[in-house]
Amino acid sequence: xxxxxxxxxxxxxxxxxxxxxxxxxxxxxxxxxxxxxxxxxxxxxxxxxxxxxxxxxxxxxxxxxxxxxxxxxxxxxxxxxxxxxxxxxxxxxxxxxxxxxxxxxxxxxxxxxxxxxxxxxxxxxxxxxxxxxxxxxxxxxxxxxxxxxxxxxxxxxxxxxxxxxxxxxxxxxxxxxxxxxxxxxxxxxxxxxxxxxxxxxxxxxxxxxxxxxxxxxxxxxxxxxxxxxxxxxxxxxxxxxxxxxxxxxxxxxxxxxxxxxxxxxxxx
Amino acid sequence: xxxxxxxxxxxxxxxxxxxxxxxxxxxxxxxxxxxxxxxxxxxxxxxxxxxxxxxxxxxxxxxxxxxxxxxxxxxxxxxxxxxxxxxxxxxxxxxxxxxxxxxxxxxxxxxxxxxxxxxxxxxxxxxxxxxxxxxxxxxxxxxxxxxxxxxxxxxxxxxxxxxxxxxxxxxxxxxxxxxxxxxxxxxxxxxxxxxxxxxxxxxxxxxxxxxxxxxxxxxxxxxxxxxxxxxxxxxxxxxxxxxxxxxxxxxxxxxxxxx
Amino acid sequence: xxxxxxxxxxxxxxxxxxxxxxxxxxxxxxxxxxxxxxxxxxxxxxxxxxxxxxxxxxxxxxxxxxxxxxxxxxxxxxxxxxxxxxxxxxxxxxxxxxxxxxxxxxxxxxxxxxxxxxxxxxxxxxxxxxxxxxxxxxxxxxxxxxxxxxxxxxxxxxxxxxxxxxxxxxxxxxxxxxxxxxxxxxxxxxxxxxxxxxxxxxxxxxxxxxxxxxxxxxxxxxxxxxxxxxxxxxx
Numbered sequence: 039x040x041x042x043x044x045x046x047x048x049x050x051x052x053x054x055x056x057x058x059x060x061x062x063x064x065x066x067x068x069x070x071x072x073x074x075x076x077x078x079x080x081x082x083x084x085x086x087x088x089x090x091x092x093x094x095x096x097x098x099x100x101x102x103x104x105x106x107x108x109x110x111x112x113x114x115x116x117x118x119x120x121x122x123x124x125x126x127x128x129x130x131x132x133x134x135x136x137x138x139x140x141x142x143x144x145x146x147x148x149x150x151x152x153x154x155x156x157x158x159x160x161x162x163x164x165x166x167x168x169x170x171x172x173x174x175x176x177x178x179x180x181x182x183x184x185x186x187x188x189x190x191x192x193x194x195x196x197x198x199x200x201x202x203x204x205x206x207x208x209x210x211x212x213x214x215x216x217x218x219x220x221x222x223x224x225x226x227x228x229x230x231x232x233x234x235x236x237x238x239x240x241x242x243x244x245x246x247x248x249x250x251x252x253x254x255x256x257x258x259x260x261x262x263x264x265x266x267x268x269x270x271x272x273x274x275x276x277x278x279x280x281x282x283x284x285x286x287x288x289x290x291x292x293x294x295x296x297x298x299x300x301x302x303x304x305x306x
Numbered sequence: 307x308x309x310x311x312x313x314x315x316x317x318x319x320x321x322x323x324x325x326x327x328x329x330x331x332x333x334x335x336x337x338x339x340x341x342x343x344x345x346x347x348x349x350x351x352x353x354x355x356x357x358x359x360x361x362x363x364x365x366x367x368x369x370x371x372x373x374x375x376x377x378x379x380x381x382x383x384x385x386x387x388x389x390x391x392x393x394x395x396x397x398x399x400x401x402x403x404x405x406x407x408x409x410x411x412x413x414x415x416x417x418x419x420x421x422x423x424x425x426x427x428x429x430x431x432x433x434x435x436x437x438x439x440x441x442x443x444x445x446x447x448x449x450x451x452x453x454x455x456x457x458x459x460x461x462x463x464x465x466x467x468x469x470x471x472x473x474x475x476x477x478x479x480x481x482x483x484x485x486x487x488x489x490x491x492x493x494x495x496x497x498x499x500x501x502x503x504x505x506x507x508x509x510x511x512x513x514x515x516x517x518x519x520x521x522x523x524x525x526x527x528x529x530x531x532x533x534x535x536x537x538x539x540x541x542x543x544x545x546x547x548x549x550x551x552x553x554x555x556x557x558x559x560x561x562x563x564x565x
Numbered sequence: 566x567x568x569x570x571x572x573x574x575x576x577x578x579x580x581x582x583x584x585x586x587x588x589x590x591x592x593x594x595x596x597x598x599x600x601x602x603x604x605x606x607x608x609x610x611x612x613x614x615x616x617x618x619x620x621x622x623x624x625x626x627x628x629x630x631x632x633x634x635x636x637x638x639x640x641x642x643x644x645x646x647x648x649x650x651x652x653x654x655x656x657x658x659x660x661x662x663x664x665x666x667x668x669x670x671x672x673x674x675x676x677x678x679x680x681x682x683x684x685x686x687x688x689x690x691x692x693x694x695x696x697x698x699x700x701x702x703x704x705x706x707x708x709x710x711x712x713x714x715x716x717x718x719x720x721x722x723x724x725x726x727x728x729x730x731x732x733x734x735x736x737x738x739x740x741x742x743x744x745x746x747x748x749x750x751x752x753x754x755x756x757x758x759x760x761x762x763x764x765x766x767x768x769x770x771x772x773x774x775x776x777x778x779x780x781x782x783x784x785x786x787x788x789x790x791x792x793x794x795x796x797x798x799x800x
Contacts (some may be wrong), residue, residue, distance in 0.1 A: 047376070056691065072542075075620055075774075094774075094800075096774060098773050099594075099727060099773060100772055100773065100774070101772045101773070102773060105744075129475060149782075151564040154559075154753065155562060156561075156562065156637075157643050159561070159757065181564075184617050186561070193560075194560050194561040195560055196557060196559065196560050196561060197557065198553055204619075207482070207485035207486050207521075208445075208485065208486075208488075209491040210491050210521060211486045211487065211489050211514075211517050211521075212489065212490070214517040214520055214521070215490060215513050215517060215518075215668045219553065234490040236490075236493070238800045239489070239492070239799055239800055240485075240488055240489040240492065240622065241620045241621075242615060242620040242621070242622060242774040242775060243620040243774065244620075244800070245774070245798075245800035246800065267800070268798055268799055269800050270771075271767045271770075271796065271797065271798065273768075274760040274763050274764055275757070275760040275761065275764055277739070277764075304703075322648075341664070363619065408611060434646075437647050441587075441646075442589065442689075443591050444587055444589060446587055446589075465623070469589065469591055469644075469646055470646035470650075471591065471593060471617075471623075471644075471645050471646045472646065473614050473623050473624045473627040473645075474624075474627070475623075475624040475625075475626070475627075484616070484621055484623075485621065487619075488622075
């Protein structure tokens with residue numbers, strides 16, 4: 039009988055996860071990742087999808103980035119908003135975007151939203167929730183407009199309007215009270231802006247300005263800073279230091295080049 | 307500790323530091339001093355807003371027992387005196403205790419027969435000191451209260467929770483209502499308290515309660531409203547909110563399914 | 566949640582007599598700052614009250630800085646219920662003092678009173694970051710900074726609360742004028758100090774999510790206390 043001791047295991051190995059837990063118990067805690075306390079939303083409208091995001095990235099109670107971009111490119115006709123651990127959402131969308139690009143080159147066809155969705159969910163499921171990425175995925179393909187949300191564990195949701203992130207509760211209340219079927223493009227953009235603003239003002243993890251992406255058949259438009267709902271308050275005073283503020287203790291000059299008088303250089 | 311009133315009754319089998327699941331067989335029975343740390347029958351959201359005639363609050367009528375929708379006709383709004391109304395989220399037995407305590411207080415004040423009645427700010431102050439005192443004894447009243455009132459032309463709306471944290475505002479929401487309803491209330495009410503009509507106020511509260519029914523597991527679409535105006539307190543009978551689910555008819559599955 | 570405990574205390578959920586695991590503190594956050602000048606004192610606090618858990622704003626306007634009956638100003642941040650209770654106790658003691666001595670308590674005496682009041686709850690502290698501002702016996706502005714259990718010292722400029730660590734270095738630079746050569750103290754006018762204070766808070770609001778909505782400035786001079794209100798970011 040063949041020994042089964044050395045049969046290589048397939049799939050992932052979570053030994054390091056166990057090791058890290060033990061290390062943490064002994065006081066060696068892991069560095070904390072930047073979490074994008076976030077409001078991201080998406081809605082379908084008559085002939086497309088609108089995605090929206092705020093632009094604040096937080097680390098605990100500190101704003102780490104006042105204008106971060108949370109609407110990620112996946113394909114020319116597909117975009118995804120990311121909430122959760124910033125590094126995870128950035129990398130996952132980049133990797134899937136790359137897969138989709140290769141797939142397009144191999145098949146010569148436009149990417150489908152379902153393909154992006156499957157790639158994302160399978161990827162996330164493999165990591166059993168250890169990648170903290172929550173996404174709102176939207177796009178238009180041969181089958182028309184699609185909107186999905188993806189949770190860190192890889193489960194998906196399909197609804198005409200969706201929100202993710204810490205401000206999702208504030209944003210969903212706007213959708214639940216104002217959303218209508220078959221909205222015009224402008225109406226949908228306005229609604230998305232309202233929902234993001236609800237997150238910006240009511241959720242401390244969300245803030246700054248509203249980014250919007252509108253995807254229609256054969257056309258995708260990403261608008262960075264579509265609305266800045268609260269102006270930056272100008273400073274009353276200026277805090278530029280006057281020349282001479284730094285005290286000079288001593289001065290010393292040294293020549294690095296010694297110039298010796300002589301004949302002029304021949305430049306003829 | 308999860309002292310967020312929306313999670314008071316969210317039992318997790320994996321992590322439940324309060325052992326607050328009433329269906330847990332390991333519960334210590336007979337240790338009466340622990341009662342308030344194991345809230346049993348729980349109420350969810352209370353909403354409140356100020357409008358031109360006074361103050362209006364709303365609450366659904368569900369008393370949850372763990373995950374079970376146990377009591378469907380639990381009134382969580384209670385008048386205190388003639389111009390004050392109390393809305394309660396959290397443990398319903400602690401709420402009953404509070405009602406009894408406030409009734410006793412009002413009766414004691416009446417006995418003195420000095421023409422002085424406790425107005426809403428007095429009742430609010432008293433209640434918040436009681437809650438703070440109980441938290442300081444580490445024996446909290448497991449509630450979040452909304453106190454609304456109208457006295458001498460002044461609107462009053464205040465919040466106090468089981469830690470004694472207080473704030474007054476023209477809009478107030480407890481539990482998950484603070485997440486779901488607060489944004490809508492802020493948009494609709496802030497800055498318009500003086501011009502908001504009664505019909506508009508009712509419409510706003512109905513919308514908010516409906517969203518909570520859609521999105522929160524422990525809210526019912528059967529609600530009660532109360533208003534306090536110059537005419538005194540008026541508490542409505544429970545009524546059902548109409549709901550709309552037709553948007554789901556065209557949806558197939560949750561992912562790539564098409565039929 | 567345990568990191569909310571401001572100092573090492575013997576009280577823990579496990580050692581509580583009743584065996585409760587109820588946690589009696591929360592952090593309603595917010596920022597308080599004070600700058601003292603030659604004959605004035607400027608105290609400032611934002612007015613946002615947050616829930617303490619999660620990213621929820623309770624209300625945009627709940628003042629946490631109060632003028633006391635003797636003309637001093639007391640600002641608190643941290644656990645709002647504790648801060649409010651502390652202020653009620655202090656006001657009560659000021660009232661008794663007034664009736665016992667037929668005069669208002671001086672700010673330095675009040676500073677000592679505040680210290681012992683905080684220390685009286687050494688093992689179940691008021692989780693309040695407190696700042697006291699006023700005029701001393703000579704009429705000079707003075708700011709007292711505290712920890713939650715009563716250690717205190719008078720200072721020229723002090724910031725505490727959730728945005729305190731953002732503002733304090735700025736005040737060190739602008740008010741103390743600290744340089745490697747030592748303290749080069751520059752005279753500051755009331756207008757300069759007010760500008761520094763307002764700009765401190767607009768900047769702190771940019772980077773601290775729990776600070777914002779409105780700024781209340783309390784300007785304490787021999788004439789009394791003026792209150793000014795300014796806008797801060799609301800996101």
